Amino acid sequence: MVLTNTESLERKMRSWTTRLDAKKERVSSVRDIVDGVVIPTNRIVEALERLIKPGDRVVLEGNNQKQASFLSQSLVQVNPKKVHDLHMIMSSISRPEHLDIFEEGIARKIDFSYAGPQSLRIAQMIEDGKVELGDLHTYVELYGRLFIDLIPSVALVAADKADRHGNLYTGPNTEETPTLVEAAAFRDGIVIVQVNELVDELPRVDIPSSWIDFVVVADKPYELEPLFTRDPRHITDIQILQAMMVIRGIYEKHGVKSLNHGIGFNTAAIELLLPTYGESLGLKGKICTNWVLNPHPTLIPAIESGWVESVHCFGGELGMEQYVAARRDIFFTGKDGSLRSNRTLAQLAGQYAVDLFIGSTLQMDAYGNSSTVTKGRVAGYGGAPNMGHDPGGRRHSTEAWYNMMTSDDPLARGKKLVVQVAETFQEANKPVFVESLDAISVKDKANLAVAPVMIYGEDVTHVVTEEGIAYLYKTDSSSEKREMIASIAGVTPIGMEHNPKSTERLREKGLIALPEDLGIRRADAKRSLLAAKNIDELVQWSGGLYTPPAKFRSW
Amino acid sequence: MQSAFLFPGQGSQFEGMLHYLPKDPIIKELLDESCEVLNTTIENLHSKESLSTTKAVQQCLLIASVSTYKVFEKEGVVPNYVAGHSVGAFGAATAAGVLTFKDALRLVSLRGELMQSSYNDGYGMAVVLGMDEDRLTEIVKNFYTDEHPIYVSNRNSPTQITLSGSKKGLEHVLNYVKHHGAINASLLNVSTPSHCPLFNDIGDTLLYELNKLDLKRPNIPISSNRNSRLLRNVDDVKEDLAKSICYPVRWYDAVNLLYEKGARLLIEMPPGEVLTKLANQTFQDVRALSISKTGIDDCLYLLSN
Numbered sequence: 026m027v028l029t030n031t032e033s034l035e036r037k038m039r040s041w042t043t044r045l046d047a048k049k050e051r052v053s054s055v056r057d058i059v060d061g062v063v064i065p066t067n068r069i070v071e072a073l074e075r076l077i078k079p080g081d082r083v084v085l086e087g088n089n090q091k092q093a094s095f096l097s098q099s100l101v102q103v104n105p106k107k108v109h110d111l112h113m114i115m116s117s118i119s120r121p122e123h124l125d126i127f128e129e130g131i132a133r134k135i136d137f138s139y140a141g142p143q144s145l146r147i148a149q150m151i152e153d154g155k156v157e158l159g160d161l162h163t164y165v166e167l168y169g170r171l172f173i174d175l176i177p178s179v180a181l182v183a184a185d186k187a188d189r190h191g192n193l194y195t196g197p198n199t200e201e202t203p204t205l206v207e208a209a210a211f212r213d214g215i216v217i218v219q220v221n222e223l224v225d226e227l228p229r230v231d232i233p234s235s236w237i238d239f240v241v242v243a244d245k246p247y248e249l250e251p252l253f254t255r256d257p258r259h260i261t262d263i264q265i266l267q268a269m270m271v272i273r274g275i276y277e278k279h280g281v282k283s284l285n286h287g288i289g290f291n292t293a294a295i296e297l298l299l300p301t302y303g304e305s306l307g308l309k310g311k312i313c314t315n316w317v318l319n320p321h322p323t324l325i326p327a328i329e330s331g332w333v334e335s336v337h338c339f340g341g342e343l344g345m346e347q348y349v350a351a352r353r354d355i356f357f358t359g360k361d362g363s364l365r366s367n368r369t370l371a372q373l374a375g376q377y378a379v380d381l382f383i384g385s386t387l388q389m390d391a392y393g394n395s396s397t398v399t400k401g402r403v404a405g406y407g408g409a410p411n412m413g414h415d416p417g418g419r420r421h422s423t424e425a426w427y428n429m430m431t432s433d434d435p436l437a438r439g440k441k442l443v444v445q446v447a448e449t450f451q452e453a454n455k456p457v458f459v460e461s462l463d464a465i466s467v468k469d470k471a472n473l474a475v476a477p478v479m480i481y482g483e484d485v486t487h488v489v490t491e492e493g494i495a496y497l498y499k500t501d502s503s504s505e506k507r508e509m510i511a512s513i514a515g516v517t518p519i520g521m522e523h524n525p526k527s528t529e530r531l532r533e534k535g536l537i538a539l540p541e542d543l544g545i546r547r548a549d550a551k552r553s554l555l556a557a558k559n560i561d562e563l564v565q566w567s568g569g570l571y572t573p574p575a576k577f578r579s580w
Numbered sequence: 581m582q583s584a585f586l587f588p589g590q591g592s593q594f595e596g597m598l599h600y601l602p603k604d605p606i607i608k609e610l611l612d613e614s615c616e617v618l619n620t621t622i623e624n625l626h627s628k629e630s631l632s633t634t635k636a637v638q639q640c641l642l643i644a645s646v647s648t649y650k651v652f653e654k655e656g657v658v659p660n661y662v663a664g665h666s667v668g669a670f671g672a673a674t675a676a677g678v679l680t681f682k683d684a685l686r687l688v689s690l691r692g693e694l695m696q697s698s699y700n701d702g703y704g705m706a707v708v709l710g711m712d713e714d715r716l717t718e719i720v721k722n723f724y725t726d727e728h729p730i731y732v733s734n735r736n737s738p739t740q741i742t743l744s745g746s747k748k749g750l751e752h753v754l755n756y757v758k759h760h761g762a763i764n765a766s767l768l769n770v771s772t773p774s775h776c777p778l779f780n781d782i783g784d785t786l787l788y789e790l791n792k793l794d795l796k797r798p799n800i801p802i803s804s805n806r807n808s809r810l811l812r813n814v815d816d817v818k819e820d821l822a823k824s825i826c827y828p829v830r831w832y833d834a835v836n837l838l839y840e841k842g843a844r845l846l847i848e849m850p851p852g853e854v855l856t857k858l859a860n861q862t863f864q865d866v867r868a869l870s871i872s873k874t875g876i877d878d879c880l881y882l883l884s885n
Contacts, residue, residue: 121842145833146840149809400714401833452739454761455712576865 044213051076051215052238062191062234063223064241069099072239074107076215077179083132084171084209086182087117088200088368089139089407090250090340093183095219095243097122100181105130112136112159114175116167116201116368117407118143120248127156136175137405138162144402151403151471161477164408165372168201171208180209180216183247186227187220191234194227197341197349197364198249203232204369210236219243228361251343251574253319255293258559263491266540266550267446268294271383272303273543274494275444275487276312280424283315285375285412287384291446293323295383300330300556317375317412320345320356320364322573325566326556328355337374338366339408344577348570368408375412380425381442382412386479387451388462391507391519393482393497395445396464403471406479414484415441429486429498440498444487445480449515456517457490458510482506490515493539500536509536583845583883584803584838585652586859587645587664587671589829590770592852593637595628601644601850602876606654610647610681614639617685634772635692638667642688645671645849646681648871657883659847661810661838663803665855666734666774666829667691669821676798678817683793690789691825694782695772703773705733706743706750710763716741719760723752731776734829737862742768744776779826787822808833810841831855832862839863847871847879 040046054075058064064072073096077083085100086093101122111132115123118140126132127150136159140147150156162170171177182205185196195202209216217239268291275281286292299313314334318324320342327333336356341349341364349356349364357365375382386395398404419426422439429440447457468476486498488510495509507519512528514520531537540547557563560577599622601607615621618639625643630636645668652658653675664672667688674684708716717732720743724730730745730753743750747767754765773779795814802811805824811817835846835858846868848856853870860868869879 121840143840145808145836149807149837153809454710454763455715 048213048215051078055239059239061189062237062240063189064217064239066242066244069096069241070102072241073099073217074103076217076239077103077108077111079108080110080112081178082112082114082175084114084177084180084182084205085123086180086202086205087115087119087123088340089117090252091183091198091200092120092248093181093219094120094248095241095245096181096183096217100131101125101129103131109133114167114171114177116164118147124150124156133157134159136160136162136167136170138164138167139405139407141404141407144399144404148401148403148471158471158473161403161405161473163406163410164201164368165376165411168204168369171204176212176214177205177209178214180205180214181219182206182216183219183243184232185220186222186224187218187240188224188227188234191218191237191240192227192230193218193220193232193237194229195231197346197366199231199366200340201368203367206232206236215239217241219247221246228363229359231359231365249343251577253288253321253342254344254573254577255288255290255321255323256560256577257293257297257323257555257557257563260290260294260297260552260555262550262552263448264291264294265298265552265554266491266545266547267291267489268298269302269545269550270489270494270538270540270543271295271444271446272298272308272312273306273545274538275381275442275489277306277308279380279428279442281312281380281442282423282425283317283379284313284381284383285317285379286321287409289385289446291385292383293321294555296321296323296327297555297557299327299332301554303332304330315379317371317379319366320349322560322563322571323557325563325571328352329566330556337371338364339368339371340366344571344573347572348567351570372408372411375408376414376416377419379412380423381444382409383444383446384409384413384480385446387447387457388464389445389447389458389488389510390460390462390482391458391510392503393445393485393488393506393510394462394478395480395482395485396462396477397479398464398467398477400463400466401470403467406477409479413443413480415443431499440486441484442486443480443484444489445485446489449490449492449517449520456519458514458517458519460518488513493537493542495537496535505536512537581844582660582842583847584661584663584843585649585659585672585675586835586846586848586855587662587668587675588641588848588852588855589664589666589668590634590637590641590774591768592854593626593631593640594851595631596626597640597644597851598622598626600872601648602651602871604651606650607647610650611643613681614643614685617682618689633692634696634770635689638688638692639685641667641851642671642674642684644851646674646684648849648876649675651876652880652883655880655884657880659800659883661803661841661843662800663834663838665831666805666824669802669805669824671849672802673798673817673821676800676802676817678795678798678814679793687786687789687821691782691786694785695774695779695825698782699771699773699778701771702747703745703771703778704747704750705768705770705772705774706754706766707768708741708743708754708757708762708765710739711741711757711761712738713741715761716743716757719756720753723749723756725749728752729778731778732828733775735832736829737832737858739763740858742775744773745778746773774825775828777826783823783826786825787818790818790822803834803838805829805831805834808837810837831858835859835862839866845882847883
């Protein structure tokens with residue numbers, strides 16, 4: 026190719042460092058405020074007004090658990106005349122000010138994963154045109170876009186401690202901080218971190234100072250919620266029955282060794298049945314050895330009884346710090362001894378490297394599509410769909426994965442196990458099994474491109490209710506799927522379709538299993554089977570290492 | 581911790597209720613003022629006989645809640661948000677400085693009068709427990725006739741929903757839902773089909789009257805009845821006060837909005853504790869208290885600490 030003179034001149038003239046130049050300008054605009062990389066606590070609003078420009082893409086760390094609460098409270102105080110039209114990118118919209126910045130005219134557009142704690146407000150604000158919705162994502166999907174078409178100009182994140190150079194210790198709740206920082210830091214964006222304290226020496230360096238532009242000491246420690254603590258007192262006999270069915274009819278049957286659990290009480294019941302019911306079946310070492318899971322307090326008895334080989338965590342859990350540090354063989358820990366979590370990697374592991382995902386749902390249609398949306402609310406997805414699907418890129422085989430193979434085609438492959446647990450009715454006599462998902466009306470109301478389905482029927486391999494298990498992976502026929510689901514859907518509208526004859530046929534073909542088919546007597550499903558019946562007993566199992574937050578203490 | 585004050589609506593009244601307000605000179609003052617404006621006595625207002633009329637009930641509710649609020653105001657304790665259920669919205673708007681107490685008293689008197697004179701005994705309301713809004717809406721649609729119109733009205737919680745309209749129509753629905761999944765369903769002891777289109781005319785009249793007044797911008801954001809939004813300007817408050825009577829009260833959403841805004845301490849003005857119980861049933865980590873049960877001193881203490 027021959028360049029004309031003008032073209033060659035243009036190429037010579039063009040700057041290839043516009044992003045870096047702009048960054049330098051912004052950084053130097055706060056020179057009179059900062060001390061090295063440290064922004065004084067009381068001047069953060071002013072600093073944000075200079076470092077953030079109208080129209081910027083801003084990643085604000087609202088994680089599932091950890092919240093950059095000082096920075097979000099500061100952002101809502103900036104002058105909207107100086108900072109406006111921001112495009113926010115947040116994995117979790119959790120705090121009131123995450124949406125207040127839209128009411129104040131500071132931000133305009135949002136791309137996010139999860140908005141459960143603000144699901145009414147965001148639905149209203151989308152309807153009222155106060156928020157322009159980019160899209161709803163799963164976690165890994167949103168992290169991915171940070172490196173493609175949602176590259177942030179500014180990242181506002183939280184860590185435990187920093188040193189004077191800006192090296193960070195993120196502590197047990199690392200979560201997605203490294204991912205958010207990486208996307209901004211290596212694309213000449215500005216990274217601002219709130220820390221609980223500045224120290225001379227860090228326990229360990231989780232994020233190096235060369236990725237960080239500014240550090241500010243927060244007025245109080247970042248907000249952290251104990252989302253994964255389930256008090257065993259609230260586990261019901263029905264959940265115990267379902268847990269027994271899952272252990273026998275799925276984990277044992279397919280040899281499930283690696284897995285993720287949701288945060289529901291029904292999976293907490295499974296965790297607490299391993300050392301009792303699971304032990305009595307002789308399953309120790311054969312199932313549930315390798316986990317991708319937050320440090321659930323309800324897993325303590327299984328760990329103490331020698332069931333668990335390893336646990337990789339998305340985030341930490343309040344009160345579990347000492348326990349985790351004292352069980353170094355089980356958890357991923359740093360040289361300092363404390364937990365290292367990482368939501369991005371845990372999500373990927375949960376997607377590609379485990380045998381099974383199990384979660385609960387509020388609604389399911391006759392083909393196994395499920396959703397947790399409620400009308401008038403926009404809650405988004407979080408991470409369940411990442412783990413709750415069969416990743417087409419998987420190539421390695423495990424016993425459970427291989428066990429899902431249903432054809433002898435020479436190219437046949439296995440499948441990730443995706444299990445949905447539900448009781449046939451939820452609160453207010455609302456049937457879980459329905460003809461049409463509420464997700465469809467939410468799509469229309471909030472003007473979404475696609476209906477917010479949490480787990481698609483094509484990915485679901487098993488459905489478990491208090492009536493029995495449907496082994497959906499065994500059929501490709503949608504009419505047979507419908508029959509299978511109907512036969513375990515109780516007296517819901519879908520359930521009323523089933524007839525005893527077809528149920529018998531499905532049982533004989535092994536397409537569904539009732540508790541008695543699995544050797545489970547309903548009368549045996551009692552709370553006395555739980556390895557710990559309350560938080561206090563979890564503390565005892567942990568030898569006093571688990572220190573539950575006050576709200577979970579009943580003694 | 582952010583706080584919200586809740587102002588109760590019809591159903592919380594009881595005979596002699598104005599005797600059970602906190603002992604404070606400012607309350608006495610407001611009671612006297614009320615008697616003067618209405619040209620009546622306290623005994624006449626809250627006697628069993630007068631509380632059988634919608635008008636007196638609404639007057640008493642406004643007097644009880646606003647006079648108690650004035651004590652907080654005097655102590656310099658101001659909540660982050662206010663919300664009122666149905667006629668309670670007038671108390672909330674008065675607390676937020678939109679209306680004067682006198683204007684509010686005249687308006688609720690008019691509102692009560694219009695409500696009680698518009699329909700005969702053949703109309704009323706019912707409450708259904710344990711059945712969700714969608715299902716109930718479907719059922720109500722099936723039983724609706726022009727002769728016996730019925731509507732789904734207030735969404736008090738996901739499992740407590742009221743119906744309004746012709747009593748005959750309501751009885752048909754109650755009979756049906758009792759056998760189709762509702763935990764409980766019964767007629768309410770009112771003869772006004774509130775919060776449905778049957779009261780459209782009253783909504784128009786109230787708006788006309790409100791338009792004559794010099795209203796002020798709310799100095800506390802108000803969570804609204806009709807669409808559960810936070811109201812920050814006069815026109816929106818006006819619209820909500822006037823039209824709430826012909827639209828469902830979306831109470832659950834109105835309180836849920838305050839919860840999402842960060843309110844965790846909810847204090848219910850007198851009389852009663854209907855809204856407190858609802859809040860405690862629906863939200864796990866809120867602290868909901870009523871002045872009637874907890875007493876004003878403890879509530880003042882909690883709010884100022």
